[in-house]
Amino acid sequence: MKRAPLYLRAGGVGLIVAALVSSSLATAAVLFQPDSAEAAPVTQNATTTASAVTLTNAKNALVSEDAPFPDLKVTVSQTKDLVNQGIRITWTGGKRSSRPSGSNGGENFLQIAQCWGEDKDNPGHPDRRTCQYGGTLGYGSMRDATQGRTQVADQDKRYTVAEARGRVYTGIPFVAVNSRGSVDDRKAPSDRVVTAIQRDANSSVYYDGNPGWAIKRDGNAVDLNTNTFFTRNTTNEVNWAPSSADGSGSVPFEVQTAMQSPGLGCGNVAAGSSKAQSCWLVIIPRGEKDNGSNSIDKPGIWWDSWEHHVATKLEFRPLGSRCDIGTQEQQIAGSELLVNVIASWQPQLCSGKNGAAFVHRIGAETDALRDASGTTPSALALTSLPLDTANAGLDKDPLAYAPIALSGLSISFAIDSSPQTSPREPTEPTEPTKPAEPTRPPEPDHPGENATPEELEDWEADYSQWQKDFKQWKTAMTTWRKDLQQWEIDVKQWRRDFAKWEVAHEEWESTRESWEKTEQRRGQPMTQLNLTPRLLAKLLTASYTESFPVGADTKHISGNPRTIVQDPDFWQHNGGADGEWAKQSIVGVSVSDALMPEGRSDLATRLWEYVYANAEAAAWLNGAADQWGTKVNPYYSTNAKINPTKTAFSLPRDNFPKADPTEKADTTTSDPAHGTGPIDLVINRPYTSDFTNGAYSVLRGDGKVLGDWDKFSIPNKYGKAPRQLFGNQSVIALTTAPAAEQYQTATAALLNPAGRFVLPTRAGMSAAAAAMVPDTTQPKVALFNPNSSAAKEADTAYPLTMPVYAALNPAQTDYDLRSSYAGLIRYAVQKGQRPGTDIGRLPPGYAPLSQEWVKQALAAADEIQGKAPEDEKDPDADPESPADPDADGESPDSPDSESDPDTVDEIDSPEEEPLALAGGTTPDDPLNGLLVYAVPAGLLTGLAAAASVPFIGRFRAREQ
Numbered sequence: 001m002k003r004a005p006l007y008l009r010a011g012g013v014g015l016i017v018a019a020l021v022s023s024s025l026a027t028a029a030v031l032f033q034p035d036s037a038e039a040a041p042v043t044q045n046a047t048t049t050a051s052a053v054t055l056t057n058a059k060n061a062l063v064s065e066d067a068p069f070p071d072l073k074v075t076v077s078q079t080k081d082l083v084n085q086g087i088r089i090t091w092t093g094g095k096r097s098s099r100p101s102g103s104n105g106g107e108n109f110l111q112i113a114q115c116w117g118e119d120k121d122n123p124g125h126p127d128r129r130t131c132q133y134g135g136t137l138g139y140g141s142m143r144d145a146t147q148g149r150t151q152v153a154d155q156d157k158r159y160t161v162a163e164a165r166g167r168v169y170t171g172i173p174f175v176a177v178n179s180r181g182s183v184d185d186r187k188a189p190s191d192r193v194v195t196a197i198q199r200d201a202n203s204s205v206y207y208d209g210n211p212g213w214a215i216k217r218d219g220n221a222v223d224l225n226t227n228t229f230f231t232r233n234t235t236n237e238v239n240w241a242p243s244s245a246d247g248s249g250s251v252p253f254e255v256q257t258a259m260q261s262p263g264l265g266c267g268n269v270a271a272g273s274s275k276a277q278s279c280w281l282v283i284i285p286r287g288e289k290d291n292g293s294n295s296i297d298k299p300g301i302w303w304d305s306w307e308h309h310v311a312t313k314l315e316f317r318p319l320g321s322r323c324d325i326g327t328q329e330q331q332i333a334g335s336e337l338l339v340n341v342i343a344s345w346q347p348q349l350c351s352g353k354n355g356a357a358f359v360h361r362i363g364a365e366t367d368a369l370r371d372a373s374g375t376t377p378s379a380l381a382l383t384s385l386p387l388d389t390a391n392a393g394l395d396k397d398p399l400a401y402a403p404i405a406l407s408g409l410s411i412s413f414a415i416d417s418s419p420q421t422s423p424r425e426p427t428e429p430t431e432p433t434k435p436a437e438p439t440r441p442p443e444p445d446h447p448g449e450n451a452t453p454e455e456l457e458d459w460e461a462d463y464s465q466w467q468k469d470f471k472q473w474k475t476a477m478t479t480w481r482k483d484l485q486q487w488e489i490d491v492k493q494w495r496r497d498f499a500k501w502e503v504a505h506e507e508w509e510s511t512r513e514s515w516e517k518t519e520q521r522r523g524q525p526m527t528q529l530n531l532t533p534r535l536l537a538k539l540l541t542a543s544y545t546e547s548f549p550v551g552a553d554t555k556h557i558s559g560n561p562r563t564i565v566q567d568p569d570f571w572q573h574n575g576g577a578d579g580e581w582a583k584q585s586i587v588g589v590s591v592s593d594a595l596m597p598e599g600r601s602d603l604a605t606r607l608w609e610y611v612y613a614n615a616e617a618a619a620w621l622n623g624a625a626d627q628w629g630t631k632v633n634p635y636y637s638t639n640a641k642i643n644p645t646k647t648a649f650s651l652p653r654d655n656f657p658k659a660d661p662t663e664k665a666d667t668t669t670s671d672p673a674h675g676t677g678p679i680d681l682v683i684n685r686p687y688t689s690d691f692t693n694g695a696y697s698v699l700r701g702d703g704k705v706l707g708d709w710d711k712f713s714i715p716n717k718y719g720k721a722p723r724q725l726f727g728n729q730s731v732i733a734l735t736t737a738p739a740a741e742q743y744q745t746a747t748a749a750l751l752n753p754a755g756r757f758v759l760p761t762r763a764g765m766s767a768a769a770a771a772m773v774p775d776t777t778q779p780k781v782a783l784f785n786p787n788s789s790a791a792k793e794a795d796t797a798y799p800l801t802m803p804v805y806a807a808l809n810p811a812q813t814d815y816d817l818r819s820s821y822a823g824l825i826r827y828a829v830q831k832g833q834r835p836g837t838d839i840g841r842l843p844p845g846y847a848p849l850s851q852e853w854v855k856q857a858l859a860a861a862d863e864i865q866g867k868a869p870e871d872e873k874d875p876d877a878d879p880e881s882p883a884d885p886d887a888d889g890e891s892p893d894s895p896d897s898e899s900d901p902d903t904v905d906e907i908d909s910p911e912e913e914p915l916a917l918a919g920g921t922t923p924d925d926p927l928n929g930l931l932v933y934a935v936p937a938g939l940l941t942g943l944a945a946a947a948s949v950p951f952i953g954r955f956r957a958r959e960q
Contacts, residue, residue, distance in 0.1 A: 048075065048077045048078070048088075049077060049078040049837050050836075050837065051078050051079045051080035051081065051315075051837065052075060052076060052077050052078060052079070053075070053076045053079050053312045054073065054074065054075045054076075055073070055074045055075075055076070055283070055310040055311075055312060056072065056073045056074075056093075056310070057069060057070055057071065057072040057073075057093070057285070057308070057310065058070070058071075060310040060311075061307075061308050061309065061310050062122055062125050062306075062307050062308065062309055062310075063307040063308060064308070066308075067285060067308040068095075068108070068285045068286060068287030068288075068308065069093050069094050069095065069108075069247070069285050069287075070093075071092075071093035071247075072091060072092075072093040072094060072285055072310070073091060073092050073093050074089060074090070074091040074110075074283050074310060075089075075090045075091070076088075076089055076281060076312055077089075077090070077744070078837065079281070079312055079313065079314055079315065080314075080315040080837070081315065081316075081317055081837045081838060081839075082255050082257075082266075082267075082314055082315065082316045082317065083255075083257060083267070083316070083317050084254075084255065084256060084257050084259060084260055085254075085255050085742045085743060085744075086252040086253065086254055086255070086699050086742065086743040086744030086745065087252070087253055087255055087281075087744060088250060088251070088252055088253070088744050089110075089112060089241065089250065089251055089252075089253050089283065090248075090249070090250040091110065091243070091248065091249055091250070091283075092246075092247060092248045093247055094108060094109075094110070094243035094247040094248065094249060094285075095108040095243060095247050095287075096108060096243060096244065096245045096247070096520065097109045097240075097242035097243045097244075097249075097523065099240070099242070099522060099523040099727050100138055100139060100140075100239075100240055100727070101139075103139065103295065103297070104139050104140065104295035104296050104297050105138055105139040105140025105141055105239070105240065105286065105295075105296040105297060106140070106240050106242075106286075106296060107286075107287070107288045107295075107296065108243060108286070108287060108288060109240050109241055109242050109243065109286050110238075110241040110243075110249070110283055110284065110285055110286065111133075111141060111237070111238060111239055111240070111241065111283070111284040111286060111300045112237065112238040112241055112251070112253050112281070112282070112283050112284075113131045113132055113133045113236075113237040113238075113281075113282050113284070114131070114132050114236060114237070114255065114256060114261070114264060114266070114279055114280065114281060114282075114314070115127065115128070115130045115131035115132070115264070115279060115280040115281075115282055115311075116130045116177045116263075116264045116265055116266060116277070116279045116280070117129070117130035117175070117177070117181075117183035117280075118183070118280070119183070120183070124311075125280075125309070125311050126280035126282050126311050127175075127183040128172060128301040128306050129172060129173055129174065129175045129183055129184075129185055130174075130175050130176075130177075130183050130264075130280075131174075131280075131282060131301060132174075132229070132230050132235055132236065132237055132256075132261060132263065132264055133235075133237050133299075133300070133301050134174075134224055134225035134230075134235075134237075134299070134301075135225055135226065135230045135231055135232050135234070135235030135237060136232060136235065136237060136239040136725060137225055137226070137232055138239045138240070138725070139295075139296065139297050140239075140286065140290070140295075140296040140297050140298060140299070140300065141237075141239035141240075141299065141300060142224070142225045142299055143171055143172045143173075143174065143224040143225055143299055143301060144169065144170060144171030144172070144196060144224050144225070144299065145169075145170065145297070145298055145299060145302075146163060146167045146168065146169050146170075147167065147168060147170060147292060147298065148166065148167065148168070148292055149162070149166055149167070149168050150292075151291055151292035152168060152170060153291075153302065153303035153304055154303075155303040155307075156170050156172075156302055156303050159171055159172050159173065159197060161197055169196075170299075170302065171195070171196040171197060171224050172224070172299065172301050172302070173185040173193055173194060173195035173196075173197070173224070174193070174194040174195075174224060174227065174229060174263070175188050175192065175193050176188075176192040176193070176194075176229050176262070176263035176264075176265075177192070177258075177262075177263065177264060177265030177268075177277070178192040194222065194224055194227045194228070194229065195222065195224070196222040196224055228263075229261070229262065229263030230261060230263060232722060232723075233722070233723065234260070234261070236253070236254040236255070236256045236260070236261070238251060238253060238725075238726055239725060239726075240523075240725065240726050240727055241726060242523050242524055242726070242727060244520070244521065244524055245517075245520045245521075249524075250525075251525070251726060252699055252743065252744035252745065253281070253744075254699055254700060254743070255281075255314065257316060257319055258277075258319060259319065264279055265277050265279075266278070266279040266314065266316050267316035267317060267318060267319040268319055269318045269319065269320065274318065275318070276315070276316040276317060276318040276319065277316065278313055278314060278315050278316065279313075279314045279316070280311050280312070280313055280314060281311060281312050281313075281314050282309050282310075282311040283309060283310050283311070284300040284301075284305055284306065284308070284309045285305075285308050285309070286300060286305060290302075290304065290305065291304040317839075322346065322347035322350070322839070323346070323347070323350035323355070323357040324350070327350045327355060327356065327357045328356050328357070328820075329356065329357045329358075329359050330356045330357070330358050330359070330379075330380070330817065330820050330821070330824075331358075331359050331361060331378075331379035331380070332358050332359070332360050332361070332379055332380045332381075332382055332806075332821075332824070333360075333361040333362075333363055333367075333368040333371070333379035333380070333381060333382065334361075334362075334363065334364075334365040334368035334369070334379075334381050334382035334383050335362075335365055335382040335383060335384060335601075335602060335603075335804050336362045336601065336603065336690055336691050336692065336736060337382075337384070337405065337407045337408075337603070337736055337738065337802065337804050338360065338382050338404075338405055338804055339360065339362065339692060339736075339738070339739075340738040340739070340742060340843045340845060340846075341405055341738070341828075341832070341842060341843055341846055342358060342360050344832075344839060344840060344841055344842070344843050345824075345827060345828065345832050345840060346358060347839045347840065348827065348831070348839060348840040349823070349824060349827060356820045356823075356824075358824060360382075361379065362690060363599075364599065364600040364601060364654070365381065365382065365383040365384065365385065365601065365602045366385075366388060366391060366600065366654070368381035368382065368383065369381045369383055369386075369387045369388075369392070369399065369807060370387070370391065370392045372399060372807055372808050372809060373387055373392050373394060373397070373398055373399055373809050374809060374812070375809060375811045375812055375813055376812065376813070377812050377813060377814035377817050378808075378812065380806050380807070380808050380821045380824070381399070381806070381807040381808065382404075382804055382805070382806060382807075383602060383804070383805050383807055384602040384603075384606065384781075384783075384802040384803060384804055384805065385602050385605065385606075385775070385781065385783075386399075386401070386775050386777055386778030386780075386781040387399055387778070387807070389777075397777070397778050398809045398810075398811065399807040399808060399809055400780075400807065400808060400809075400810050400860040400863045400864050401778070401780040401781055401805040401806075401807050401856075401860060402805060402806045402807070402825045402829070402856065402857035402858075402860035402861055402864070403782075403803050403804070403805050403829075403849060403853040403856055403857050404804060404805065404806050404824075404825055404828040404829055404832075404849075404857055405803070405804040405828065405846055405849075406765055406766070406769055406801065406802075406803050406804070406846060406847045406848070406849055406853075407736060407737050407738055407765065407801070407802060407804065407845055407846045407847070408736070408737045408760050408765055408768075408798060408800045408801040408802050409603045409606060409607055409691070409734065409735075409736060409737070409800040409802065410695075410734075410735050410736060410737045410739075410740040410747045410748075410760045410800070411529075411531060411536070411594065411732065411733070411734060411735070411747060411748040411750070412694060412695045412698040412732070412733050412734075412735045412739075412740045412743075412745035412746065412747055412748075413526075413529055413698060413731065413732045413733070413745070413746055413747070413748060414525065414698045414699070414701055414724075414729040414730070414731045414745060414746065415525070415526045415529075415565075415586065415591065415729060415730050415731070415732070416523055416524065416525055416526065416726065416727050416728055416729045416730065417518070417521045417522055417523060417524050417525070417526055417580070417584065418522065418523075418584055418585055418586050418728075418730075419515075419518045419519055419521075419522060419580075419583045419584055419585065420583055420584070420585040423508060423511070423515065425505070425508055426501055426504040426505050426508055427501075428498075428501055428505075429494055429497040429498055429501055430494075431491070431494050431498075432487055432490035432491055432494055433487075434484070434487050435480055435483035435484055435487055436480075437477075437480055438473055438476035438477055438480055439473075440470070440473055441466055441469035441470055441473055442466075443463075443466055443470075444459055444462040444463050444466055445459075446459060447459050511578060514578065514580075514583075515583065517580075518580050518583045521580070523726075523727035523728075525726075525729075525746070526580070526581070526746075527746055528574070528749070529574065529746070529748040529749070530573045530574050530748065530749050530750075530751070530757045531573075531748045531749070531750055531751070532569075532573060532614070532616070532617070532750075532751045533610060533611045533612075533613070533614035533616070533617035533751065534569065534611075534614065534616045534617040534620050534626065535564065535567070535569060535570055535573070536607070536610075536611050536617075536750075537611050537617045537620060537621055537632070538564065538567070538569075538620075538630070538632075539564060539593050539594045539732065540593070540594065540596070540607075540611070540636075540656060541621075541632055541633050541636035541659075542557075542592075542593060542633050542635075542636070542658070542659075542660050542681060543557055543560055543630070543631070543632055543633040543636070544557075544560060544561055544562060544563050544564060544567070544592035544593065545557055545558075545560055545561070545562050545592070546562045546563050546587055546588060546589050546591075546592035547589060547592040547593050547681070547684075547685070548662060548664075548681070548684065549663075549664040549679040549683075549684045549706070550664070551664040551665070551679075552662050552663060552664045552679070553662060554662070556633065556634055556635075556644075556662075557631070557633050559629055559630075559631075560630045560631065561630060562587050562592065563586065563587055563588065563591045563592040564591055564592065564732075565581065565584050565586045565587070565591055566587075567628075567630065568627075568628045569626050569627070569628060569630065573751070573757070586730050588703070588705070588730055589684065589685060589703070589705060589706075590703025590704075590705055590724075590730050590731045590732065591730045591731075591732055593685060593732075594694075594732045594733055594734050595685075595687075595688050595694050595697055595698075595703070595704060595731070595732065595733035595734065596656040596687060596688065596694070596733075596734045597656070597687055597688045597689065597690050597691050597693070597694065597734065598655075598656075598687035598688075599655065599690075600654040600655050601654060601655075601691075602654070602802070603691060603734075603736070603802070604653065604654045604655050604656055605652050605653065605654045606783075606800060606802055607734070607800065608651050608652035608653055608654075609652040609786075610750075610786060610799055610800055611651075612638075612651045612652055613753075613785075613786040613787055614751075614786070618638075620632055621636065621637060621638045621639075621649070621651070622637065622638050622639045622642075623637050623639045623641075623642040633659075633660055635649070635659045635660040635661070636649045636659050636660070637649055638650070638651055656687075656734075658680070658681040658682050658685075660681055661680065662680070662681070663678050663679055663680035663681075663683075664676075664678060664679040664680075664684075665678060666678040668711070668716070676709035676718075677709060677716060677717070677718065679706065679718070683706065683718065684706055685704065686704050688704070688733065688734075691734060691735045691736045691739060692735065692736065692739040692742075694733030694734050694735035694739070695733065695735035695736070695739035695740050695742065695743040695745050696739070696743055697731060697733055698731050698732075698733050698735070698743065698745045699743040699744065699745055700723050701723045701724035701725060701726070701728075701729040701731060702723040702724070702731065703721075703723075703724065703730065703731040704720070705720075705721040706718050706719075706720070706721065707719030707720045707721045736845065737760040737765070737845040737846070738843060738844065738845030738846060739845070740760070740845065741843070741844035741845040742843075742844070742845070747759060747760055750798065750799050750800060751799070752768075752786075752791070752794065752795070752797050752798070752799040753786045753787070753788075753791040753792045753794070753797075753799065754791070754792055754793060754794055754795035754797070755795070756795045756796065758796060758797065758798045758799070759798065760798050760800070760801075760845075761798070762846075762847045762848075763796060763847075764796060764797060764798030764801070765798050765801040765846075765847040766847045766848075767794055767796040767797040767798070768784045768794065768797035768798050768799065768801030769782075769784075769801060769803065769847070769850065769853075770790075770794065770797070771784060771788070771790040771791045771793070771794035771797050772784050772785075772790075772803070773785050773788050773790060780805075780856070780860075781803075781805060782803055783802075784797065784799060784800075784801055784802075786799060801847075803853070806821065806824070806825050806828070806857075806860070808821055808864050810863050810864050810866055815865075815866065815868055815869055818864050818865050818866060819865045821861075821864055821865075822861040822862070822864050822865035823861075825857055825858075825860065825861040825864070826857075826858060826861050828857070829849055829853070829854045829857040829858065830854070833848045833849055833854075835848065
């Protein structure tokens with residue numbers, strides 16, 4: 001029978017479960033410390049691990065004297081058990097930064113790079129020749145430059161040659177990891193060295209020696225900054241990490257393995273060894289100017305800057321398979337949410353006599369469930385929603401469901417402050433000057449009757465002149481009266497203008513400090529972002545005008561804001577019209593919508609359900625404008641009368657279609673010289689490969705923005721715009737909580753049904769689990785129903801929390817395969833729930849399962865495994881678990897109930913710690929009973945903890 005709409009299915013059972021849940025929620029309300037206030041969440045991504053390292057200028061700089069920041073203190077969040085991931089670099093003791101410009105690299109900032117080799121002359125520090133540095137091509141961040149002859153440090157002279165007019169060229173070569181393990185450009189294999197200087201192998205001649213021994217190569221044949229080993233599109237270096245006004249700062253840094261950077265080789269395992277190659281993280285402080293310069297315009301790996309660096313070693317997980325050759329492979333399929341945790345569990349799962357290597361095929365959960373519902377052996381389905389029996393062609397659901405993980409969907413962002421020009425102080429109006437009244441000329445006195453003829457003649461002349469003056473005076477008086485009238489009008493206007501000025505000036509004074517603070521944060525990352533279901537709907541429906549390419553017809557969304565940053569609906573939840581977000585001038589396609597993956601998934605379904613369950617969002621999608629007049633792009637409207645296709649955009653759905661067919665027309669025929677090809681929404685805003693790639697793109701500042709039209713390529717095509725560097729980033733993407741943690745991206749706080757903005761933290765996901773209700777078609781599967789009373793009372797719940805179930809038909813015919821799957825489930829819900837950074841632990845982005853969910857999973861594992869064929873003849877036989885890698889029946893150890901939930905606890909090495917995959921006692925709550933929550937059938941008791949185990953190396957970024 002066809003599945004009823006999700007919230008109708010959940011509604012009836014929600015009423016029954018409400019009473020059971022309410023007591024749990026009351027307890028949780030007392031015990032939880034909320035992650036967010038009503039208006040804004042706490043600052044995020046400050047988590048460190050057990051391998052975190054703190055470095056100071058005083059103790060760790062190669063040379064601490066005369067360093068730009070004497071009190072610099074840097075904390076690196078993780079230094080061991082690394083894969084391709086993000087780590088967070090946090091510091092204090094700097095100075096307020098200035099952004100790079102067209103002629104300098106900025107002021108008072110840090111540069112961060114990854115290196116592979118140790119400096120033999122300075123043990124405990126990397127050799128600068130082995131650092132991936134220079135690829136960003138910015139001022140003060142390349143490997144080479146010219147300078148005056150007298151400015152060359154002694155340590156740089158070997159890499160310096162003379163040029164014309166008293167200038168010299170200095171270029172620090174790059175030495176890639178090599179079979180000899182040599183960091184010396186003179187001794188390493190030549191194909192592993194990038195140098196712009198020709199030299200004799202035995203030469204140590206400096207720039208002022210014999211030019212025949214050391215000369216610069218012809219022209220630009222060798223580019224130290226764009227080479228075989230790294231380019232602007234592949235390098236992970238940070239050329240400008242800014243400090244705020246108080247000298248503190250924090251940025252994520254992409255750790256690369258040999259998969260992303262063959263020139264570094266981090267994580268590679270040499271033949272005959274089990275140890276992965278380590279690398280180095282180096283932080284270079286840059287002040288206000290370089291030696292011999294008035295600004296920062298020289299490389300940070302030149303000695304004058306390099307000598308003040310601090311560095312720490314980075315230890316990596318070995319690349320490649322952790323399972324022995326010949327280990328049987330088993331298929332698991334479905335949810336992307338389990339990528340990180342399966343990668344962490346896998347090396348333990350393939351150990352033991354019945355271990356298996358589980359190959360995780362990410363795809364639509366609906367397809368995986370349909371396959372798993374049959375009796376023919378199939379992949380174990382990983383899902384967050386139950387089987388749609390109508391889609392599977394079944395009358396009832398035959399699957400056993402084992403909850404094995406709790407995580408969720410996240411919205412990652414990297415947006416750097418770019419404020420508008422602050423308002424100028426209003427000019428005070430000048431008071432009009434009152435016109436002076438003309439002086440009446442005095443009438444000359446008559447000389448009298450006894451006047452002489454001469455006196456009488458003089459008087460007549462004076463009188464004649466007086467008559468003229470008096471006439472002029474009368475004219476002047478007429479003008480004066482008019483001027484006086486105008487002055488009276490001007491005074492009235494001035495009084496009105498002055499009153500307005502007083503208001504404007506008072507307003508300017510009241511916001512001046514706020515604008516000054518905003519301006520001081522120019523280039524700094526924005527760390528808090530609140531999103532409502534309606535705002536998410538806008539990001540998913542191409543409803544902001546910048547979503548479309550220049551030249552496209554956007555009349556159907558005219559009047560809408562350019563991006564979310566200009567949307568008053570966004571401002572009201574992010575500081576108001578006077579807040580920092582409202583002062584931003586950030587525009588562009590990468591903040592007009594969110595990067596989203598192609599394909600079908602439960603994650604997409606849950607996101608659309610969250611959006612459509614909100615009354616404001618549903619009304620907006622139906623065609624109602626918001627309070628500021630913004631309307632939905634009609635092609636995404638759920639109202640068939642508004643939708644130009646005459647068909648309603650159906651919701652919820654399991655994908656993210658580019659439903660608007662609008663495109664910028666092809667002009668290559670009409671204008672062969674300057675024309676460009678067509679651009680539709682897919683070309684303008686490509687899909688990400690998956691949700692994980694969304695977080696990776698945010699970490700790298702890659703908004704997947706379309707580049708220029710290349711009419712010389714065959715076939716003609718658009719290029720890809722360079723990724724945005726720190727200080728200029730503006731990217732939003734859909735991703736998962738584990739991926740956001742892996743790549744250390746900032747995440748948005750979402751409005752939950754209780755009216756609170758909550759981040760995707762362990763506590764937030766556990767609180768959501770406490771408010772979940774059973775699905776009406778399959779009570780073994782729980783969901784967070786925004787319309788349920790439990791959800792509306794769960795003020796600390798993260799609304800996009802999703803449990804993941806392992807599901808299989810116990811009637812499948814391959815007993816060994818079912819047993820292998822049962823072993824995976826048992827490990828997942830027991831030892832797999834221990835937070836930590838080591839192999840086998842629960843990575844960051846997941847919350848531990850409750851005891852009741854563990855019991856449900858173990859029961860489902862027993863049901864899936866069933867009895868061995870030979871045991872069916874003897875119903876009293878005690879079946880052994882074929883998936884148990886140990887024979888001693890040891891129960892999994894429990895984490896310390898008194899442990900700090902933010903501290904990663906130690907774990908023994910896999911060789912020293914035997915595993916018991918068979919069911920045994922369940923782990924104690926690692927948070928000392930901090931959380932109590934309800935799930936299907938009144939499930940109570942919960943866990944909350946955090947840790948980090950990023951999952952696998954990412955393929956190397958490619959130039960396009």
